Amino acid sequence: MVEGDLVDLTLPSLLQVMSRECSTAILRLHRGDNDGTMYFAEGVLVHAVAGPVTGDEAACELLGWPDGRFRLARDAEPQPRTITDRLARLVIDTETTRPGTGGSQASSSERSGDEQLLHDLLTQLTRLEQDTTRLQEGRVEGGTVAALLLVTAVVNSMVAVVTARCSDPGMRPSQVLPRLAEDHPYTQLLGEERDRISVATAAGVLKSWKNNPESREQLYMELCRALLDVLSFYGNTASTFFHSNREREEWRATFALFVDGLTEAINHAEAPKGSHS
Numbered sequence: 001m002v003e004g005d006l007v008d009l010t011l012p013s014l015l016q017v018m019s020r021e022c023s024t025a026i027l028r029l030h031r032g033d034n035d036g037t038m039y040f041a042e043g044v045l046v047h048a049v050a051g052p053v054t055g056d057e058a059a060c061e062l063l064g065w066p067d068g069r070f071r072l073a074r075d076a077e078p079q080p081r082t083i084t085d086r087l088a089r090l091v092i093d094t095e096t097t098r099p100g101t102g103g104s105q106a107s108s109s110e111r112s113g114d115e116q117l118l119h120d121l122l123t124q125l126t127r128l129e130q131d132t133t134r135l136q137e138g139r140v141e142g143g144t145v146a147a148l149l150l151v152t153a154v155v156n157s158m159v160a161v162v163t164a165r166c167s168d169p170g171m172r173p174s175q176v177l178p179r180l181a182e183d184h185p186y187t188q189l190l191g192e193e194r195d196r197i198s199v200a201t202a203a204g205v206l207k208s209w210k211n212n213p214e215s216r217e218q219l220y221m222e223l224c225r226a227l228l229d230v231l232s233f234y235g236n237t238a239s240t241f242f243h244s245n246r247e248r249e250e251w252r253a254t255f256a257l258f259v260d261g262l263t264e265a266i267n268h269a270e271a272p273k274g275s276h277s
Helices: 011-020 055-063 083-092 108-136 143-165 173-179 183-191 199-207 213-243 245-269
Strands: 004-005 025-031 034-041 042-050 069-074 191-193 196-198
Touching: 011 042, 011 069, 025 213, 034 055, 042 055, 042 083, 055 083, 055 108, 055 143, 069 199, 083 213, 108 143, 108 245, 143 191, 143 213, 143 245, 173 183, 173 191, 173 196, 173 213, 183 199, 196 245, 199 213, 213 245
Parallel strands: none
Antiparallel strands: 004 069, 025 034, 025 069, 034 042, 191 196
């Protein structure tokens, strides 16, 4: 059994060890009045519990803990699989198998700043992965309008990250959207409100659509593609915040994986149930 403080040995470092050693174990976490548990089978996260929640939601909550205590026990009993394959891959294969992190410490504040930025961005993606899974599994009630709003919320999460760190007014949606519209005309149906993407106009068009369902579905897909263009722009902009090539390239690879997954979810879901609502 291994015990310690997450300030000294971070959760990403623990996950790296679990993956590299293909461990089957229980990782118990404690922070203030909160407790959580992560279960691994041969290095893969299969089950997570955080208070009353389980599965992906619990894993994302625990990944957001900046501190706390941990206790690692080997040879865990078999557990139900509540973690989706997508989240398990995102957590283990991208966040934790980082080259060159085998115990060496950052030699400068710039380096540790890059590592912290990467950790924060990847934690954000694991949380957003829940929305991708909901879309993939058709668990979005309210039809195309609700699905469009969900995709917009994902995009705005990345917009918020970039605009919070960058004072350049050219990064505001009001400046970015016209540039993107040159390549994707449907971007013109997107708007800006309080430095965030707004789909009020687009949602109104979908709600009042009177033509055949096929053309309505096509409009929905084009709007989603326009939103994906916006997401890619801001995600690629985030890569410019890194000083280190290693963290920059890791972010680019991870972000590309996330965008591919969201694109697949949108294409798989196509016209969500209740698309006439």
